[in-house]
Amino acid sequence: MVRALRKRRELEIVQDNTNSIRKGDILLFVTMRNERIRLPFFISYYRALGINHFFFVDNDSDDGSLQSLLGQEDVSIWYSNASYKRARFGVDWLNYLQMRYAHQHWCLVVDVDEFFVYPFCDTRPIRALTDWLDASSIRSFGAMMLDMYPKGSLQDDPYSAGRDPFEIASWFDSGNYMISRNDRYGNLWIQGGPRARIFFADSPERAPALNKIPLVKWDRKYAFVSSTHMLLPRGLNQVYDEWGGEKISGCLLHAKFLNTFISKSEEELKRKQHFASGKEYQAYHDRLKESPEVWCKWSEKYINWRQLEILGLMSKGNWA
Amino acid sequence: MSVGIVMLVHDAVDRAEQVARHWAREGCPVVIHVDRRVDRETYDKLVSDLSDLADIRFSVRHRCEWGSWALVAATQTASELMLSAFPDVEHVYLASGSCLPLRPIQELRDYLARHPRTDFIESVTTDEVHWTIGGLDAERFTLRFPFSWKRQRFLFDRYVKFQRRIRFKRRIPADIVPHLGSQWWCLTRQTLSAILEGPERRRYDKYFSKVWIPDESYFQTLARQFSSNIESRSLTLSKFDFQGKPHIFYDDHLQLLRRSDCFVARKIWPNANKLYKAFLFDEPVSTSSTEPNPGKIDRIFAKAVERRTQGRPGLYMQSRFPREGFENGKTCASYSVFEGFSDLFEDFEGWLGKVTGARVHGHLYGPERVEFAGNQTLFSGALCDSADLRDYDPKGFLTSLIWNTRGERQCFQFGPRDNQEISWLMSTDTNAQISVISGAWAVPLFHSNLNFSEIRREAARLQRVESAHLDILNSQYTKARVRIWKMAEFIEAPMEPLQTIIDEIGVRSTRRLTEVPKMSDLTGFGQFLRNLKNQGMQPYLMGDFPVENEDPRRLKDRRRPYLVR
Numbered sequence: 089m090v091r092a093l094r095k096r097r098e099l100e101i102v103q104d105n106t107n108s109i110r111k112g113d114i115l116l117f118v119t120m121r122n123e124r125i126r127l128p129f130f131i132s133y134y135r136a137l138g139i140n141h142f143f144f145v146d147n148d149s150d151d152g153s154l155q156s157l158l159g160q161e162d163v164s165i166w167y168s169n170a171s172y173k174r175a176r177f178g179v180d181w182l183n184y185l186q187m188r189y190a191h192q193h194w195c196l197v198v199d200v201d202e203f204f205v206y207p208f209c210d211t212r213p214i215r216a217l218t219d220w221l222d223a224s225s226i227r228s229f230g231a232m233m234l235d236m237y238p239k240g241s242l243q244d245d246p247y248s249a250g251r252d253p254f255e256i257a258s259w260f261d262s263g264n265y266m267i268s269r270n271d272r273y274g275n276l277w278i279q280g281g282p283r284a285r286i287f288f289a290d291s292p293e294r295a296p297a298l299n300k301i302p303l304v305k306w307d308r309k310y311a312f313v314s315s316t317h318m319l320l321p322r323g324l325n326q327v328y329d330e331w332g333g334e335k336i337s338g339c340l341l342h343a344k345f346l347n348t349f350i351s352k353s354e355e356e357l358k359r360k361q362h363f364a365s366g367k368e369y370q371a372y373h374d375r376l377k378e379s380p381e382v383w384c385k386w387s388e389k390y391i392n393w394r395q396l397e398i399l400g401l402m403s404k405g406n407w408a
Numbered sequence: 409m410s411v412g413i414v415m416l417v418h419d420a421v422d423r424a425e426q427v428a429r430h431w432a433r434e435g436c437p438v439v440i441h442v443d444r445r446v447d448r449e450t451y452d453k454l455v456s457d458l459s460d461l462a463d464i465r466f467s468v469r470h471r472c473e474w475g476s477w478a479l480v481a482a483t484q485t486a487s488e489l490m491l492s493a494f495p496d497v498e499h500v501y502l503a504s505g506s507c508l509p510l511r512p513i514q515e516l517r518d519y520l521a522r523h524p525r526t527d528f529i530e531s532v533t534t535d536e537v538h539w540t541i542g543g544l545d546a547e548r549f550t551l552r553f554p555f556s557w558k559r560q561r562f563l564f565d566r567y568v569k570f571q572r573r574i575r576f577k578r579r580i581p582a583d584i585v586p587h588l589g590s591q592w593w594c595l596t597r598q599t600l601s602a603i604l605e606g607p608e609r610r611r612y613d614k615y616f617s618k619v620w621i622p623d624e625s626y627f628q629t630l631a632r633q634f635s636s637n638i639e640s641r642s643l644t645l646s647k648f649d650f651q652g653k654p655h656i657f658y659d660d661h662l663q664l665l666r667r668s669d670c671f672v673a674r675k676i677w678p679n680a681n682k683l684y685k686a687f688l689f690d691e692p693v694s695t696s697s698t699e700p701n702p703g704k705i706d707r708i709f710a711k712a713v714e715r716r717t718q719g720r721p722g723l724y725m726q727s728r729f730p731r732e733g734f735e736n737g738k739t740c741a742s743y744s745v746f747e748g749f750s751d752l753f754e755d756f757e758g759w760l761g762k763v764t765g766a767r768v769h770g771h772l773y774g775p776e777r778v779e780f781a782g783n784q785t786l787f788s789g790a791l792c793d794s795a796d797l798r799d800y801d802p803k804g805f806l807t808s809l810i811w812n813t814r815g816e817r818q819c820f821q822f823g824p825r826d827n828q829e830i831s832w833l834m835s836t837d838t839n840a841q842i843s844v845i846s847g848a849w850a851v852p853l854f855h856s857n858l859n860f861s862e863i864r865r866e867a868a869r870l871q872r873v874e875s876a877h878l879d880i881l882n883s884q885y886t887k888a889r890v891r892i893w894k895m896a897e898f899i900e901a902p903m904e905p906l907q908t909i910i911d912e913i914g915v916r917s918t919r920r921l922t923e924v925p926k927m928s929d930l931t932g933f934g935q936f937l938r939n940l941k942n943q944g945m946q947p948y949l950m951g952d953f954p955v956e957n958e959d960p961r962r963l964k965d966r967r968r969p970y971l972v973r
Contacts, residue, residue, distance in 0.1 A: 211660035216677055223653060232726040263789020263812035266801035267724055276729055279800075282790070289794035299726060328729045332736040334719040337727035386790045400723045400811060406649050406716030408708050 095180035098170035099145065102154065105164045106141070106189055113140035114214055115195040117186060119178035120146060122355070123200040124153040125348065128250040130200050135162070137204065138213035139196065143189065145181045147172050172359075176314070183311050190306035194218040197302050197316050198340065203254075204231060204302060205393050206338035207404040220407055221305070228319065229303040230327030231338035234260050234401065235281045236390065237345035237382035246347040253343035254390060260341075261285065262388040262399045265298070275299060275318040275325035282345070282382045287371040296368060300340055301327055336405030339396055345382055411436055411520055411594070412497035414486045416479070417505035418443045418472065420678035421450050424505030425457055428464060430688045434513035436501075437463040437494040441486040444471035465493055475557050477617040479591075480626045484604060491601055498524070501594045507644060507674040508657075508683060512692040516643075516671045519698065520594070527599050527635045530589030530642045531628040548620040549586045550577045557620075581615055583608070589628040592644035592674065595635075602634035603627065645670035645702050647709040650717055655709050659683055664708070666693065670700040722839075724807055738837040739810040744819040744913055745834060745841065748848030748895065751823065753925035757781070763921060764913050766817035772809070773802065773826035788812040795827075802829040810839070817913060824849050824873035831880045840888035843909050846878060847871075847895040847950025851928060854936045860943070868945050875949065894951030899927065 109115070116139045123130075131142065141162050146154045148169040157163050166185065172178055182197060196204060196214075206217055206229070221229060236257040238245060245256045265280035276299050284295035300316045304324065311320050318325050329335045349372070356369045388399070396402045413431045415438055417424040428438050440458075442451050451469075458464050467486040470478040483502060490500055499520045509516070520526075534546040551571045555563040580586060595603075603609070612630065616622045631638060645668060647655040654675045657665060659682035665673055666686075676683055719728045722740025730736070750756040750770070761768040761781070770779025778793040780786075785793045789812030791805070792798075798805045810818060822842075834840045849870045853863050881890045889912070893905060907921055934953040941947065 208658070208660065212658050213679070215679065216658055219677065220656060223656070224651065230726050261790035263808050264791045265725075265808070266797075266804050267726075267729060268801065269729065276726060278726060284797060285786075285790060285792040285794075288797075289792055290796050292797045292800035328727045329716075329719065330729060330731045330734065332719050332730045332734045333717045333728065334715050334723075334725075335727040337725075384786050384790055386786050386788055388790075400720065400725050403719075403725070403727050404712065404715065405727065406712045408655060408712035 095170075096184040098168045099166045099181055099184070100168065102146070102165040102167045103158060103163065105161055108161065109141050109189070109193075111192075113193060114138060114218060115141050115143060115190055115193050117143045117182045117190070117195060117197045118145070118200055119172075119181060120144065120149065120153060120200045121172070122149045122151045122153060124149070124151045124156055125247065125249045126200045126253075126343075127153060127156055129252060130203075131160070131163075132250075133203055134196075137209065138215050143182075143185055145178060145185070147178065179312050179315060186306050186310075187308045191308045193306055194221075195304060195306050197304075197312070201253075201343045202233065202302075202340040203343065204338060205341055205396065205402070206231070207336060207393060207397065207402070207407055209338075209393055217407075218303075218305070226336075227305045228301050228324040228327055229336070229338065230299070230301050231303065231340045232265075232278055232401065233281075233298040233300055233342045234339045234396070235283055235298075235342045235344060236260050237282055237387075239383040239387070241381060242345055242349055243347050253346055254341060257343055257345050258390045259383055259387040260390060261386075262401065266292070270318070270325075273313065273318045273320075273325055274322040275301070276328055277317075283372075286382060287368075287375050294368075301325065302340060303338075334403040334405055336407050337402045339393075339402050341390070410494075410496055411499040411501055411517055412490045412494050413438045414483065414490055414500055414502050415440045415505060415507075416443075416472070416482060416486070416502070417441065417446070417454075419446070420506060421446060421454050423676070423678045423684065425454055426684060426688055427503075427505065427508060428458060429461065430509065431513065432458075432461045432463050436513060437465075437490070437497060439465045439467055439486045439490045439493070441467045441482045442469055443482075444469045463494070465489055473556060473558075475553075475621045477622050479623040480616065483623070483627070487600055488604055491597060491604070498597055499594055500597070500600050501643070501672075502592055503644065503672060504592070504674055506676050506678070507592070507672050508676045508687050509672050510645075510665055510668065510687055511671050515698075519671070523639070525596060525598075526637050526639050527593070527595045527631055528639050528641060528643045529593035529595060529628060529631050529635075531587040531631055531638060531640050532589055533585065533587055545588065546586075547572075548588075548625065549580050551620070552576070552578065552618055553620040578615075578618070581611065583633075584612070584629055585632065586625060587628045587632055588625050589640070590642040590644065590646055591623045592642050592646055592672075593627055593631075594643050595627070595631065599631055599635045603630045606630075606634070643671050643700065645673040645700070645705065646675070647705065649709070650713045655712070657683060661705075662686055664705055668700065668702045668705050669698075670702055722807060722811055724804060724811075737839070738833060739807050739839045741810055741814055741817075742839045742841065743810055743817065744843070744909070745822050746819065746843055747822045748845030749843070749925075750821045751848040751851045752845055752895070752899070752927060754928050756925050757821070759923065759925040760819060763910055763923070764817070764819070766819050766913060767813065769818065769820035771823065771826050772806075772820045773798070773822060773828075773830065775825060775827070778805075779821075799827055799829070802827055803833045806830055806833060819913075824870040824877065828873060828877060831877050832885075835880050835883065835886045835888050835890065838887045841909070841912060842881060842888050842890045843905070844878070844881065844890070844892040845895050845898045846874060846892055847947065848898075849874065850895075850937070850947060850950060851930070851933070854930075854933055855928070860939070864940060864943050864945050867940055867947060871945075871947060871949055878949075894949065896951030896953050899930070902927070 116134055144157060144165045146167045157165055236254060237259050238257045239259055247253060261281045265278055268277050270277045277297055278299040279295040284292055288295040297317050301319055302316050313320055353369045353373045357373060397404055413436050415428060417440055428440060431438050455466060467489045470482040472478045472482055487500055551568060555567055557564050616626045619625060649655055657673055657676050659680050662682060718736055721737025757768045757770060767781050769781045772778050777795050778798050780793060789808060791809060853867055934955040937947050937953055938955055
């Protein structure tokens with residue numbers, strides 16, 4: 089938390105619409121860098137779910153991402169040209185903003201390529217979920233990342249602004265996830281999916297974590313520890329049941345594997361701003377160059393949340 | 409000739425206004441009680457918004473905390489006002505601001521007219537209920553509850569424990585038998601006025617004011633005192649989950665609610681615009697059936713509770729990760745493990761697949777790679793054949809595989825060369841059928857072209873591993889269906905055990921096996937074992953083999969030819 093306060097000096101406010109936030113509003117927090125092409129669909133997706141206010145932290149974009157957000161009334165923007173890595177991948181910045189603005193609000197923390205799916209999301213807005221969580225005295229909601237990919241090469245169908253990325257990347261791995269319990273923070277650690285299968289088949293311990301807790305009824309005492317994988321206090325990580333039952337959970341559809349991915353991984357390699365000096369990106373880069381297909385014959389084509397719930401990737405818990 | 413509505417409003421005041429307006433417009437007088445915790449401004453607005461309707465009254469406001477006596481007091485004052493202000497009212501219906509009438513009000517009126525002397529109030533004795541929360545049913549009536557369950561849970565729990573320890577018990581008034589039931593009732597004027605005007609009311613009130621959640625017991629108990637005809641069910645469709653919290657209805661429940669034929673449902677999400685529009689403002693849909701029929705909704709909510717408390721057996725995922733012993737089924741379906749069979753028989757997998765129709769894998773836990781059926785590199789759920797990935801979470805690999813292939817029987821080979829991490833999982837899993845020919849791992853060694861010293865070392869290792877594995881299978885914790893044959897014993901009469909195993913898998917037919925898997929050539933195997941022994945390694949898991957330099961298959965063929973029909 090001290091870190092968050094220290095890192096606030098790196099943030100410079102660009103557009104402040106926080107006055108329009110009302111009690112009970114649902115807030116969304118995101119950091120980004122050069123994501124202009126993704127923004128239109130991202131914003132319209134989450135507006136449709138019922139997000140009331142967007143908090144963007146722009147990490148030195150040079151593609152006009154920031155400019156494209158100016159003037160939107162439900163968007164507030166901060167800018168930073170400091171190191172993403174040293175701000176612990178943006179977590180410090182967001183922790184500060186949340187401490188300041190999100191107290192007693194439900195807030196959703198995602199990346200620009202992550203799309204939140206929860207039980208009944210096709211018929212009930214996100215407020216129905218948060219009202220129900222409030223009534224059930226639940227403060228945090230888990231949503232595992234589900235990597236989505238296209239059939240064929242990533243280059244075959246290029247993404248364009250405003251388009252639903254899952255028209256292109258509509259496939260996923262349904263049942264190859266590995267779970268262990270993290271005793272220090274009490275959260276589950278989930279790895280697997282196409283990234284483990286293709287890029288880390290011989291070094292699974294390095295495969296990226298897929299467990300996330302993106303939706304939290306925020307309190308200024310809370311803090312994300314590492315991205316949204318885990319939180320403090322530890323009780324917030326208890327989004328799973330240990331006595332045989334199922335708690336409610338969702339998924340974050342991850343639109344990473346698009347044609348934008350290849351240029352992005354090249355850029356990230358140059359910046360070396362990601363985990364383990366971008367070893368992850370090195371692996372992607374090398375592998376995708378030789379065989380760019382992620383799809384396999386056991387891949388599952390995405391239909392809706394009900395499909396994910398039947399496959400056991402998420403659960404309705406006792407919400408009906 | 410009419411039914412009056414007593415409405416308890418706590419929040420979502422604008423929705424309550426719409427509903428009250430609907431009741432009044434359809435000719436039902438309404439008395440509204442607004443929780444004192446609703447601010448003055450909102451309350452005044454509600455009063456003025458409804459001032460155009462003649463038959464709406466507001467009763468004195470109480471501060472209503474969940475589970476407290478104030479809820480009963482509020483109901484009492486509102487009911488008194490109803491009975492005195494509207495002398496024509498025959499039935500009084502208790503509803504909340506988040507209740508929604510589902511059927512035309514006239515149908516409710518007709519229904520009540522057909523049951524003129526009947527009180528609809530769920531009222532059961534404490535022995536018969538199983539839905540109470542916190543395990544407090546009978547104790548609601550005998551303990552004291554000075555602390556709030558919602559705000560002071562710690563004190564609440566401690567005080568209950570304390571009273572239990574000192575065996576504290578309040579005396580229940582001798583003339584009543586405690587009953588519990590849904591808070592939402594519909595009583596006749598006679599019964600309701602008898603409760604409110606009874607000579608003993610002060611005494612009862614004094615007692616019930618210290619009972620926990622009296623709104624679920626006060627009227628339910630006293631109605632038994634005064635009513636001549638109780639139908640012990642609520643006309644309000646209201647379902648509770650395992651925490652005692654009401655299930656909420658949303659837009660997507662529209663069809664379900666329509667088909668339920670219930671008169672009133674609770675609780676409705678205040679933003680369920682479609683529901684409010686459909687039931688308050690659209691042309692009412694008259695239903696043919698007259699009795700409420702909430703069966704389907706009951707099932708959906710019961711299922712939700714079951715999912716939350718028991719979950720789907722064999723599923724391990726982000727929000728269900730049971731501790732050991734609480735899995736409620738370690739895997740989700742039956743599967744078969746064969747140990748030693750593929751060493752003893754040539755192309756055992758192919759044969760097994762043919763006779764059972766099941767999916768037959770090779771050594772899923774083999775040291776080099778995962779041997780999926782048909783030599784595939786990926787399998788159902790996009791499981792990968794990388795041994796590193798599998799060994800990173802070997803148990804998860806098996807439970808995922810069984811989960812991913814629901815509906816198709818899985819069989820796989822296992823042996824001492826494989827990763828042994830899953831031994832305990834399999835042996836304690838009731839879904840596992842494990843068949844072992846012990847010592848059969850020696851057959852590939854026997855056929856191998858290794859130096860004998862290497863063979864000896866490897867044999868010693870494999871025997872050690874298999875012996876540890878067999879100890880697990882033989883342990884008292886084993887729940888799997890385990891069958892173990894010593895190799896010597898098995899090849900004496902292989903058909904019988906095979907038939908038993910196949911019958912148990914029971915996938916294809918119950919006919920006798922017509923085709924036998926081909927056993928590998930064992931000529932000289934007895935001598936091979938003796939050589940091992942002579943070199944200082946004692947092979948014992950395979951049982952006693954004759955040392956004749958003859959193939960024991962033929963030997964046994966002569967003695968007891970097995971019949972194939």
